[in-house]
Amino acid sequence: xxxxxxxxxKSWFGxxxxxxxxxxxxxxxxxxxGTDGVGRSTQIERLSPWLELEGWAVSNTGxxxxxLLSETINxxxxxHELTTTTMSLLYAADFAxxxxxxxxxxxxxxxxxxxxxYMYTVFARNAVMGMDAAWTRQLFGMALVPDLVLYxxxxxxxxxxxxxxxxxxDYWESGMHLALGDDIFDSFTRYQxxxxxxxxxxARQHRFVSVDARKSVDDIQGELRAHIASHLQRSxxxxxxxRSATDRVARAxxx
Amino acid sequence: MRKxxxxxxxxxxxxGRLIAVEGIDGSGKSTQLLLLERWLIAQGYRxxxxxxxxxxxxxxxxxxxxxxDLLTPTTFSLLHAVDFADRLTYQIVxxxxxxxxxxxxxxxxxAFARDVARGVHPEWVREVYGFAPRPDLTFYFRxxxxxxxxxxxxxxxxxxxHEAGMDVGLATxxxxxxxxxxxxxxxxxxxxxxxxxxxxxDATADIPTQQKTVRREVERMLQQYDGPRTEKQIDGxxxxxxx
Numbered sequence: 001x002x003x004x005x006x007x008x009x010k011s012w013f014g015x016x017x018x019x020x021x022x023x024x025x026x027x028x029x030x031x032x033x034g035t036d037g038v039g040r041s042t043q044i045e046r047l048s049p050w051l052e053l054e055g056w057a058v059s060n061t062g063x064x065x066x067x068l069l070s071e072t073i074n075x076x077x078x079x080h081e082l083t084t085t086t087m088s089l090l091y092a093a094d095f096a097x098x099x100x101x102x103x104x105x106x107x108x109x110x111x112x113x114x115x116x117x118y119m120y121t122v123f124a125r126n127a128v129m130g131m132d133a134a135w136t137r138q139l140f141g142m143a144l145v146p147d148l149v150l151y152x153x154x155x156x157x158x159x160x161x162x163x164x165x166x167x168x169x170d171y172w173e174s175g176m177h178l179a180l181g182d183d184i185f186d187s188f189t190r191y192q193x194x195x196x197x198x199x200x201x202x203a204r205q206h207r208f209v210s211v212d213a214r215k216s217v218d219d220i221q222g223e224l225r226a227h228i229a230s231h232l233q234r235s236x237x238x239x240x241x242x243r244s245a246t247d248r249v250a251r252a253x254x255x
Numbered sequence: 256m257r258k259x260x261x262x263x264x265x266x267x268x269x270x271g272r273l274i275a276v277e278g279i280d281g282s283g284k285s286t287q288l289l290l291l292e293r294w295l296i297a298q299g300y301r302x303x304x305x306x307x308x309x310x311x312x313x314x315x316x317x318x319x320x321x322x323x324d325l326l327t328p329t330t331f332s333l334l335h336a337v338d339f340a341d342r343l344t345y346q347i348v349x350x351x352x353x354x355x356x357x358x359x360x361x362x363x364x365x366a367f368a369r370d371v372a373r374g375v376h377p378e379w380v381r382e383v384y385g386f387a388p389r390p391d392l393t394f395y396f397r398x399x400x401x402x403x404x405x406x407x408x409x410x411x412x413x414x415x416x417h418e419a420g421m422d423v424g425l426a427t428x429x430x431x432x433x434x435x436x437x438x439x440x441x442x443x444x445x446x447x448x449x450x451x452x453x454x455x456x457d458a459t460a461d462i463p464t465q466q467k468t469v470r471r472e473v474e475r476m477l478q479q480y481d482g483p484r485t486e487k488q489i490d491g492x493x494x495x496x497x498x
Contacts, residue, residue: 019328019374068325072316085386086312086340092383093316093333100327138382142329 010107013119014141020104027107028235029144030228031118034152035195036173037163038213039220043152044116046221047228051112059106062116066097077172084129091122092139099143107144119143120206124198128175128191148231150224151208153200156193158214163188262381263363263451267388271351272480274473275362277444278396279437280418281403282458283465287396288360290466291473295356301483303350307361310341321417328373331422335366336383343387351388354482363387364395367447372439373423392476394469395448396458400437404430 010025032040048058064073073090076082082090106113119140126136154162163169171177174184175191203210211223267273274291276284288304295302308317313334320326320334350357363384371377407414416422419429420436448455454472456465 015376015379017329017374018376068320068330069316072313076312082312083340083344086337086344089333089337089340089383093330093337096327096329096333097325100329101325132385135382135385138379138385141376141379141382 011145013143013145017142025107026110028112029146031115031146031149033120038152038154040116057111059111059113061098061102064094066094068097069094084131088122120202124195127198128194149208151203151210152213153210154213262385263389269351270354271482272356273390275359275390275393277364279403279440281406282396282398284396285360288358291469292358301355303355304358305342305346308338310338312341313338328375332370332375364447368440368443371443393453394456395453396456398458400434
């Protein structure tokens with residue numbers, strides 16, 4: 001289903017969770033994707049207060065933030081000893097924990113859930129690692145398809161100064177585990193080029209809404225808000241159409 | 256259920272051999288595996304033992320999740336998959352590559368039986384374990400619920416929370432819950448047995464009788480096996496090859 005289009009009901013990405021009845025999920029699941037250092041968290045920090053002023057309750061969720069697994073994942077990353085398969089399974093466990101304990105309950109209660117990264121992050125990383133793409137997708141078959149995926153798109157040349165001005169190049173985000181070379185700058189450039197390529201491919205496949213992340217923080221925020229507002233508007237209209245159709249049927253029955 | 260293409264259908268390419276045992280708690284599978292291990296070692300084989308849910312990697316998350324009842328059927332399943340993937344990397348594949356015999360107390364079939372009984376999608380869990388190599392021989396120790404229950408309750412006074420499937424919420428009494436949950440597990444094991452060709456052992460028979468069958472099957476499977484045995488035999492083979 002188009003991530004950009006208005007949908008009235010949610011769907012599972014694959015087999016779903018057979019023991020969780022989907023029921024009504026009136027909330028909205030909005031995902032912010034993009035490579036590391038592109039400015040996702042800065043943008044997300046400013047989205048919540050805006051949405052709250054607009055009258056929406058907001059729940060934020062982020063990659064590896066589940067109470068069940070965050071410590072295990074941090075330890076595992078510090079140890080540098082896991083294969084891509086094991087790491088993918090850990091990410092999936094963290095993801096499932098947040099889905100079942102946070103995302104689905106919030107959507108049920110009518111919240112807007114803003115997810116900092118989603119399963120697409122694993123899709124992109126695993127593709128660079130040369131993993132079987134079908135397996136990664138099947139693994140996340142228990143995920144809900146988001147209502148809207150906003151993709152912060154950038155090129156590696158403009159990403160580099162941003163990362164260096166921020167927290168610097170770290171081991172994992174530079175793809176040092178790929179052993180592309182001993183120089184962290186060269187490794188970062190090569191790894192991020194491949195990763196961005198995969199993100200762009202996913203953006204087309206899964207109909208992300210791209211936002212040009214080369215712009216200023218304010219401009220990006222403006223665009224993100226415009227996309228979110230128009231998504232919310234479209235689903236309000238769709239819901240109203242649904243209601244009036246139901247009313248017509250009811251009237252016809254009565255008449 | 257439709258057969259998933261490729262999942263556990265291909266045999267592994269390594270010179271070693273992989274033997275797994277399956278069955279519900281109290282089926283006696285671990286006892287049988289221990290006796291098999293003793294016998295193989297006495298025959299001069301090089302053996303490596305590995306057990307379900309034993310890696311240090313997920314121990315903390317598993318403990319935390321179980322204690323606070325945070326685990327859902329899906330996270331329960333995925334944590335076991337993390338454990339399995341980690342043991343596959345460090346404990347299963349290297350000995351197989353070295354030509355050793357790996358003995359696995361429970362294998363992915365446990366997930367297919369148990370996690371599905373908890374409610375995950377049967378195809379999903381098979382796909383998740385799509386990276387697992389197929390064992391050369393898997394024994395399924397089939398036992399009726401009441402026999403397993405008796406065996407468990409003579410050893411200790413209480414059933415464990417997850418063993419009894421209390422998290423699934425089928426009954427409030429642990430023994431009732433155990434009966435209901437484990438009979439679902441048994442049903443799933445029966446499906447798995449047909450699907451993957453597990454060798455069924457009647458686990459109500461006495462211990463030596465079962466072990467006799469196990470050793471006969473293992474002996475047959477090892478006919479084509481040419482892995483390392485003792486240091487002495489390896490040296491002997493090297494000398495022969497050098498000549």
